[in-house]
Amino acid sequence: MENTEAHDAVGDYKAGWHDPEHATIRFDSGLSEQVVRDISELKGEPEWMTDLRVKAYHHFISRPMPTWGDTEMLESIDFDKICYFLRSGKGTEKNWDDVPEDIRNTFERLGIPEAEQKWLSGVTAQYESEAVYHSIREDLEAQGVIFLDMDAGLREHEELVKKWFCTVVPYADNKFSALNTAVWSGGSFIYVPPGVHVEMPVQAYFRINAKNMGQFERTLIVVDEGSSIHYVEGCTAPTYSTDSLHSAVVELIAMPGAYIRYSTIQNWSNNVYNLVTKRGIAHENATIEWVDGNLGSKLTMKYPSVILKGEGAHAEVISVAYAGEGMHQDAGAKVHHLASNTTSKILSKSISKDGGRGSYRGMVTVSRKAENCKVSVVCDALILDEKSRSDTYPTMEVSNPSCRCEHEASVSKVSDDQVFYLMSRGHTEDQALALIVNGFFEPFTKELPMEYAVELNKLMALEMEGSIG
Amino acid sequence: MSAYADLSEPNRAEHLWRYTPWHRIHPTGKVAEVPEVVSGASISLSMLDGSEPPEGVSIAAATAEQVEALRAAPYDDVASEFIRLLAEGEAVILTIEANLQLEQPLLLVVEADGDVCVLHTILDIGRCAEAELVTRISGDADWFGILREGKIDDGANFNDIMLNKMGDGHCLRVDAIVIGRDAQVRAGTVGSGSTRCKSDLRYEMPNPGGNLKVNGSLLSTGKSHNDHHVEIMHEAPQTYSRLKWHSACGGKSRTVGTGMLRIANGAKGADASQSFHNLLLSKNAEADSIPELEVLEHEVVGCGHGTATGPIDDEQVFYLKTRGFDDEGAQAVLISAFLNATLSVMGGEAIHEWLREQLSGGMAALAQ
Numbered sequence: 001m002e003n004t005e006a007h008d009a010v011g012d013y014k015a016g017w018h019d020p021e022h023a024t025i026r027f028d029s030g031l032s033e034q035v036v037r038d039i040s041e042l043k044g045e046p047e048w049m050t051d052l053r054v055k056a057y058h059h060f061i062s063r064p065m066p067t068w069g070d071t072e073m074l075e076s077i078d079f080d081k082i083c084y085f086l087r088s089g090k091g092t093e094k095n096w097d098d099v100p101e102d103i104r105n106t107f108e109r110l111g112i113p114e115a116e117q118k119w120l121s122g123v124t125a126q127y128e129s130e131a132v133y134h135s136i137r138e139d140l141e142a143q144g145v146i147f148l149d150m151d152a153g154l155r156e157h158e159e160l161v162k163k164w165f166c167t168v169v170p171y172a173d174n175k176f177s178a179l180n181t182a183v184w185s186g187g188s189f190i191y192v193p194p195g196v197h198v199e200m201p202v203q204a205y206f207r208i209n210a211k212n213m214g215q216f217e218r219t220l221i222v223v224d225e226g227s228s229i230h231y232v233e234g235c236t237a238p239t240y241s242t243d244s245l246h247s248a249v250v251e252l253i254a255m256p257g258a259y260i261r262y263s264t265i266q267n268w269s270n271n272v273y274n275l276v277t278k279r280g281i282a283h284e285n286a287t288i289e290w291v292d293g294n295l296g297s298k299l300t301m302k303y304p305s306v307i308l309k310g311e312g313a314h315a316e317v318i319s320v321a322y323a324g325e326g327m328h329q330d331a332g333a334k335v336h337h338l339a340s341n342t343t344s345k346i347l348s349k350s351i352s353k354d355g356g357r358g359s360y361r362g363m364v365t366v367s368r369k370a371e372n373c374k375v376s377v378v379c380d381a382l383i384l385d386e387k388s389r390s391d392t393y394p395t396m397e398v399s400n401p402s403c404r405c406e407h408e409a410s411v412s413k414v415s416d417d418q419v420f421y422l423m424s425r426g427h428t429e430d431q432a433l434a435l436i437v438n439g440f441f442e443p444f445t446k447e448l449p450m451e452y453a454v455e456l457n458k459l460m461a462l463e464m465e466g467s468i469g
Numbered sequence: 470m471s472a473y474a475d476l477s478e479p480n481r482a483e484h485l486w487r488y489t490p491w492h493r494i495h496p497t498g499k500v501a502e503v504p505e506v507v508s509g510a511s512i513s514l515s516m517l518d519g520s521e522p523p524e525g526v527s528i529a530a531a532t533a534e535q536v537e538a539l540r541a542a543p544y545d546d547v548a549s550e551f552i553r554l555l556a557e558g559e560a561v562i563l564t565i566e567a568n569l570q571l572e573q574p575l576l577l578v579v580e581a582d583g584d585v586c587v588l589h590t591i592l593d594i595g596r597c598a599e600a601e602l603v604t605r606i607s608g609d610a611d612w613f614g615i616l617r618e619g620k621i622d623d624g625a626n627f628n629d630i631m632l633n634k635m636g637d638g639h640c641l642r643v644d645a646i647v648i649g650r651d652a653q654v655r656a657g658t659v660g661s662g663s664t665r666c667k668s669d670l671r672y673e674m675p676n677p678g679g680n681l682k683v684n685g686s687l688l689s690t691g692k693s694h695n696d697h698h699v700e701i702m703h704e705a706p707q708t709y710s711r712l713k714w715h716s717a718c719g720g721k722s723r724t725v726g727t728g729m730l731r732i733a734n735g736a737k738g739a740d741a742s743q744s745f746h747n748l749l750l751s752k753n754a755e756a757d758s759i760p761e762l763e764v765l766e767h768e769v770v771g772c773g774h775g776t777a778t779g780p781i782d783d784e785q786v787f788y789l790k791t792r793g794f795d796d797e798g799a800q801a802v803l804i805s806a807f808l809n810a811t812l813s814v815m816g817g818e819a820i821h822e823w824l825r826e827q828l829s830g831g832m833a834a835l836a837q
Contacts, residue, residue: 067482068482393761395484398757399755401750401754403778406775407760407774408775409760409762409773409775410773411771413768
């Protein structure tokens with residue numbers, strides 16, 4: 001692509017460049033049982049995993065597309081044009097110097113090695129289908145913390161993976177979890193032993209570089225009794241005129257008293273379908289928190305879920321979505337209260353601009369046996385212009401009379417009074433809008449590591465330029 | 470050929486049909502079947518005090534032209550097409566002439582008996598008319614389908630209250646009402662009858678200045694299943710709507726409230742909100758709420774929704790007990806107050822008193 005052409009396509013999307021593709025292995029586009037078997041064989045997987053993949057593949061092809069959500073966009077996905085496996089490096093390196101130069105440059109431009117040195121306990125960098133770099137702090141390794149890319153996790157800790165894999169998100173859960181189970185590659189496997197607190201976050205960064213690429217990482221995090229971890233993931237892709245598909249599955253298991261925070265900054269380019277299944281199980285007095293930022297992609301359908309299985313468990317989902325031109329952010333949250341004295345809190349915020357569509361789709365259920373549960377759901381949306389749209393589709397099913405369940409939502413535009421006030425204090429209109437939007441997102445940004453929060457505020461300021469008038 | 474035969478069974482992914490799929494409210498449970506023996510509901514119209522309606526108010530068989538001219542339900546709606554098919558083109562039209570102001574509320578008594586019973590009513594409320602209408606449904610029909618559609622003309626001020634006092638039968642209700650320019654409409658639903666009830670209430674505001682308040686006051690007892698869907702479409706500028714739905718659920722009952730507020734592009738200055746409140750009174754009761762919003766216009770005054778579900782507040786019970794109530798008495802007062810919050814704003818004082826009398830027997834059933 002010529003430079004001018006590239007800039008036209010990328011626009012203001014800062015991560016929209018791409019490197020020349022240098023695949024060591026690239027499968028032909030299209031999906032078949034043989035492709036699934038080939039992926040498994042290439043990775044030297046045990047038979048049970050191959051069988052699971054094949055079963056999932058058959059479920060995927062027999063299951064119809066969802067009849068809800070943005071069905072028009074879903075139907076436009078051409079699964080035959082997607083490449084289901086592409087290996088770019090020779091393997092997973094432990095030193096950035098050993099990573100191929102242009103791939104290393106990409107991650108340097110994204111600031112990953114720098115962040116690793118400053119504030120991370122471990123990093124996995126995935127490029128196309130597999131991890132190209134992986135590291136974990138030695139002291140954590142010494143305490144028995146396992147942090148590997150998922151392929152290595154299966155090779156080195158097969159029994160643990162076999163015990164937990166697909167237990168939170170079965171392959172037959174939905175069409176895209178079946179697809180992921182059939183062709184998964186990469187992702188993270190984490191096990192934190194009892195009583196270990198991982199003080200600094202661990203991070204995974206997912207980068208799609210090739211055209212028409214499918215990325216299907218699989219993440220499994222098991223945090224044992226009384227332990228804690230904060231996992232951060234980021235994702236970007238180049239801007240192409242053809243579409244790519246990202247369909248991940250994330251499974252979290254928080255054992256009694258454990259704490260997991262899973263933060264995501266999704267900033268895919270606007271040619272990526274982002275169809276992700278994320279779910280956690282929280283046992284007695286455990287906490288699972290999803291902090292979920294959706295800033296890019298063509299279509300995102302993602303509803304981080306928590307099953308509150310043990311008494312006293314707590315779930316929290318804080319999500320923000322920005323829907324710009326040509327984008328549909330169909331995001332939300334689900335919490336299922338199965339046990340007594342469980343609590344949950346959902347806060348969702350979205351902004352629609354330049355014809356974008358932001359949808360909140362959520363579900364809270366309280367089972368008959370779950371006594372004294374408390375639920376709070378709040379969703380707020382801002383619509384910035386006449387072309388944009390905002391929807392909320394919440395579902396509340398309460399089967400226990402002792403539960404206190406509250407939901408509220410509002411859709412509005414940016415207040416003229418607020419803009420006027422800020423302009424009277426010397427800000428330009430764009431600055432005023434950026435400040436208001438950053439304030440609107442503040443409950444989310446304050447939960448992010450500072451470096452992410454600063455970047456997010458800058459990003460939103462760029463997006464807001466020229467939004468009024 | 471009926472349009473019903475051409476329609477496929479609705480998908481449960483549509484939340485309208487999620488909790489009460491079409492086959493569960495169809496008279497035989499087999500959606501392709503159309504009952505051969507169908508009786509028409511008997512109706513009578515009077516003033517609430519039993520006197521004759523004044524001149525300018527009439528109820529008569531509707532002509533085919535009137536049925537078509539005041540049609541408001543969508544053509545692809547299974548439930549309304551099914552009722553239309555059972556009614557074989559027959560409908561009654563209730564007309565209130567333009568500029569007529571009624572001192573007293575109107576009472577339309579509907580008696581639904583037989584295995585399968587049906588009624589198609591058309592409302593033609595004239596320009597700037599002011600009236601209150603209470604429709605009381607009773608009877609022992611196994612299945613009753615009622616389709617109400619029509620127009621409330623420009624500047625009219627109309628209260629429309631539906632009271633369901635049916636026996637153990639099933640009730641399918643479809644309302645499709647178009648609201649005129651600057652018309653003010655209050656639509657109330659009071660329910661304590663029928664073991665299974667599915668309502669689809671649709672209000673369109675295609676003209677500027679329309680003002681709509683929808684209130685629900687439902688008492689679910691025994692094994693009853695009450696599913697109400699309320700859809701409000703703001704299609705014109707400066708339209709206003711409020712939906713308040715209060716359900717008290719006891720026994721093994723289930724109440725479902727689904728709402729859809731749609732603000733079309735161009736409906737500038739729209740002001741809309743909906744809230745569903747559920748009081749759960751027994752261990753086996755269940756309440757489900759789905760208040761949905763679709764907003765395609767950014768110049769809105771406000772657009773919001775909320776739901777709250779919970780038990781009776783222990784502190785309020787304690788307070789009433791300190792004032793001399795026993796446990797049951799305190800609970801009964803609080804449940805009445807909860808239901809009264811929406812009941813009391815449905816109409817004038819006369820209607821409120823009348824409704825309270827009609828509902829007093831229902832409270833006893835909650836104790837079961």
